[in-house]
Amino acid sequence: MSDRPPARARGRPRAEPASDTAGVRIKALDRGLALLERVAEEGAATLKVLAAASDMAPSTAHRVLETLRCRGLVDFDAAAQTWSIGVEAFCIGHAYARRSDYLEAGRQAMRDLTDQTGETSNIAVIERHDVVHVSQVETRAPIRAFLPPGTRGLPQASGIGKALLAHMPPERAERMLGDQPWPRFTANTITSASELHAALDGIRRRGWAVDDEERHPGMRCIAAPIFNVFEEAIAGLSVSGPTARIDDAAIEPLGDAVHAAAARVTAHIGGRRPSSG
Missing domain, CATH: 3.30.450.40 (GAF domain)
Incomplete structure (x- = not known):
């Protein structure tokens, strides 16, 4: 009899059951993606508006937005003081369209x-x-x-x-x-x-x-x-x-x-x- 562990679903860590997704979400990532969705819905919005809509403290929302901006997922207009969706978000979405x-x-x-x-x-x-x-x-x-x-x-x-x-x-x-x-x-x-x-x-x-x-x-x-x-x-x-x-x-x-x-x-x-x- 083989001592190897049972096969696992590809794309999942060894310890995580394939059928169980409860409790595996990363809260910070989840909130960041929720904020990204809010930016997409608003079109162009200030930090105050986005923080309130996402139920985040402005300081927290700003850190998340800066992280997204560094990845090209959002843009910041310094003159208007507004945040909008970035070109990398389009590239990610376009990958789905190709599929x-x-x-x-x-x-x-x-x-x-x-x-x-x-x-x-x-x-x-x-x-x-x-x-x-x-x-x-x-x-x-x-x-x-x-x-x-x-x-x-x-x-x-x-x-x-x-x-x-x-x-x-x-x-x-x-x-x-x-x-x-x-x-x-x-x-x-x-x-x-x-x-x-x-x-x-x-x-x-x-x-x-x-x-x-x-x-x-x-x-x-x-x-x-x-x-x-x-x-x-x-x-x-x-x-x-x-x-x-x-x-x-x-x-x-x-x-x-x-x-x-x-x-x-x-x-x-x-x-x-x-x-x-």
Whole structure:
């Protein structure tokens, strides 16, 4: 029998149980990080304001701030006598953004959505004049949508395309869509600006879009946008399937599920949904 101690979770000291975090926090560090968060929330604030907001004595708060300033995490404006967030705080936050882009976060969301709905899940973006599919999780159902990465389509005839158009500056959307009338693929394809504007208004109100057999007869797609930190719609998440399964009664529940999944991806990458939409 080996005399070696049992394996421990990586990143933890030998004596600390992997499942127990109670009592291991360093109080001084914890208070320093709380003060850093307060600086970020205030934007620019005096020592007096920050100390009061953090329930610290001004002398203690000043020592903490000076320590953070030495690490580049906060800046001090001597003329205004205010403290603000430093560039190193941005660098640390950006490291998280590199780890958690929408494709990484969206992959798990697609798996969960396919498990929940039984339909194929997709992520797509708009590139120039097209919707481009960049990731897919297929359903096991025998009849299914198949849009492999690289598949292109027109945004006005796509669930994800319309979800992104609804949150795009109008002038950019007009340049991208080009001249009317647009191609008609089925009897349901949108071919005029007035029809599209009415559809986009509805998408902004409810938070999700529908491709109702507008590109392929017998197929429907329900989509919602993913937003970045600047409240920009950078990608769309969707489920697609045959109308035999995605009937009229299924559209709204699927819309709510897709909207919730896209919102989770947005939150995971630090994004924000526009307050007006």
